[in-house]
Amino acid sequence: MxxxxxxxxxxxxxxxxxxxxxxxxxxxxxxxxxxxxxYAEQGADELVFLDITATVEERKTLLELVHRVAHTINIxxxxxxxxxSKADVSALLHAGADKVSINxxxxxxxDLINELALEFGSQCIVVAIDTRYISLGEGMPEEHIVxxxxxxxxxELRTIPWAKEVEERGAGEILLTSMDSDGTKNGFALxxxxxxxxxxxxxxxxxxxxxxMDHFREVFTTGKADAGLAASxxxxxxxxxxxxxxxxxxxxLPMRMTN
Amino acid sequence: xxxxxxxxxxxxxxxVMYALDRLxxxxxxxxxxxxxxxxxxxxxxxxxxxxxxxxxxxxxxxDKLIPSLKQPVLGTCVGMQLMCRYSEENNTTCMGIFDVDVxxxxxxxxxxxxxxxxxxxxxxxxxxxxxLPDDAYVYFVHSYAAPVCxxxxxxxxYIRPFSAMLHKDNxxxxxxxxxxSGHVGQQIxxxxxxx
Numbered sequence: 001m002x003x004x005x006x007x008x009x010x011x012x013x014x015x016x017x018x019x020x021x022x023x024x025x026x027x028x029x030x031x032x033x034x035x036x037x038x039y040a041e042q043g044a045d046e047l048v049f050l051d052i053t054a055t056v057e058e059r060k061t062l063l064e065l066v067h068r069v070a071h072t073i074n075i076x077x078x079x080x081x082x083x084x085s086k087a088d089v090s091a092l093l094h095a096g097a098d099k100v101s102i103n104x105x106x107x108x109x110x111d112l113i114n115e116l117a118l119e120f121g122s123q124c125i126v127v128a129i130d131t132r133y134i135s136l137g138e139g140m141p142e143e144h145i146v147x148x149x150x151x152x153x154x155x156e157l158r159t160i161p162w163a164k165e166v167e168e169r170g171a172g173e174i175l176l177t178s179m180d181s182d183g184t185k186n187g188f189a190l191x192x193x194x195x196x197x198x199x200x201x202x203x204x205x206x207x208x209x210x211x212x213m214d215h216f217r218e219v220f221t222t223g224k225a226d227a228g229l230a231a232s233x234x235x236x237x238x239x240x241x242x243x244x245x246x247x248x249x250x251x252x253l254p255m256r257m258t259n
Numbered sequence: 260x261x262x263x264x265x266x267x268x269x270x271x272x273x274x275v276m277y278a279l280d281r282l283x284x285x286x287x288x289x290x291x292x293x294x295x296x297x298x299x300x301x302x303x304x305x306x307x308x309x310x311x312x313x314x315x316x317x318x319x320x321x322d323k324l325i326p327s328l329k330q331p332v333l334g335t336c337v338g339m340q341l342m343c344r345y346s347e348e349n350n351t352t353c354m355g356i357f358d359v360d361v362x363x364x365x366x367x368x369x370x371x372x373x374x375x376x377x378x379x380x381x382x383x384x385x386x387x388x389x390x391l392p393d394d395a396y397v398y399f400v401h402s403y404a405a406p407v408c409x410x411x412x413x414x415x416x417y418i419r420p421f422s423a424m425l426h427k428d429n430x431x432x433x434x435x436x437x438x439x440s441g442h443v444g445q446q447i448x449x450x451x452x453x454x
Contacts, residue, residue, distance in 0.1 A: 001378065001379065001416070002374065002376050002377070002378045002417055003376060003377045003378065003396065005376055005377065040441070045376070045377055070273070070274070070277040071277055071280055071281060072281075074278065074281060074438075074439060074440070074441050074442065074444060074445050075398070075439055075440075075441050076398060076436075076439045093273060094273055095273075096273055096274065096277050098274055098439055121306050121307050121308075122373075123306065123373070123375070123400040124306075172373075172375070172400075173375070200371070201371050201372060202371060202373070202375075203371060203375050203376065226371070226375075226376065227376070256377040256379075256396040257396075258396075258441065258442075
């Protein structure tokens with residue numbers, strides 16, 4: 001049976017993971033490669049690396065990191081952050097990334113999604129959507145609105161039709177982050193995720209809000225998500241991946257068990 | 260031992276190269292006929308669309324070369340589909356090594372197409388799956404699949420049962436991506452390289 005996927009997300013800067021990580025047994029918890037290998041061994045189904053650097057020099061470091069990760073882990077991994085051209089994507093895929101994730105660039109230039117899908121295949125193009133429930137102006141109702149710049153800047157795009165549009169343009173997956181839930185540990189945005197997933201023919205990776213193992217159960221059932229992504233709860237061992245997978249399997253969700 | 264990865268416009272095959280690197284296996288990435296003919300093992304990867312890939316193979320004469328190979332050949336993903344007789348993807352006549360037609364997954368409520376992610380394979384009867392646990396999980400990304408047929412040596416189920424692996428004589432094929440299928444995929448590649 002096709003399983004639900006558990007995806008740890010690593011924020012990287014200058015080739016190292018940022019946001020503290022608290023992995024025992026690692027020589028260097030900041031070393032992204034070592035952390036990636038540890039997650040792969042624990043049964044993570046996939047990894048996402050989010051590059052939060054800006055400069056060209058640092059981008060080179062990212063490519064070196066991707067190259068080292070590809071030589072080390074044997075599960076799919078996605079790289080996102082600051083990707084805005086075919087050349088960026090080509091360099092990352094060449095360095096060994098299995099997929100790339102684009103966000104602001106897709107909002108600025110939606111045709112980029114079509115171009116990337118045509119050039120590299122939909123299977124490696126993830127479109128990340130950061131969304132917030134806000135009112136676009138006085139007297140206007142609150143709606144789910146796409147944001148860019150790490151969720152700080154609202155656009156004029158409504159999230160639900162945008163999700164459909166990116167699929168039609170050739171996205172292979174959607175990484176949906178609810179900025180309202182992100183960091184709260186109060187659970188994923190179930191209703192929005194469920195609406196988008198029910199409406200989509202491509203997988204939806206839900207992100208933002210995971211605090212307990214039951215939050216994952218909810219996002220896979222009520223939220224109809226295909227994958228659940230989280231960062232700090234994994235980094236700080238608040239939830240260990242083998243425990244999470246056992247829990248979800250015991251709740252009748254299809255899981256890839258590796259141990 | 261000489262392993263060749265066949266070079267054609269098959270999208271991103273870097274992952275396959277990295278997987279061989281992880282196994283410590285050397286390889287040559289080429290579309291040169293002599294290099295391919297003299298290889299001990301041939302890997303025919305594939306990501307992308309069937310008709311474009313077949314036109315390219317025809318242009319390079321690889322559509323005749325590949326079926327004539329005598330050493331072990333492993334086709335993966337679209338590579339496997341191109342080794343079948345025909346694909347519904349843009350109505351494409353393929354190489355016909357496996358006498359079976361590749362079909363699109365039927366639109367079915369509750370199932371997304373592509374079939375993407377980790378799924379278990381079962382009913383293995385091939386040397387390539389030696390050492391695998393029962394119901395091993397591998398990583399799939401595809402919208403088309405070969406039905407279960409006389410060459411099926413591993414089955415998977417999504418909407419309906421389909422061929423996860425095929426085998427006939429020296430030709431082996433996997434619908435999933437061995438190169439990113441964890442230890443299971445690594446074992447399969449290792450088994451192929453040590454045939």
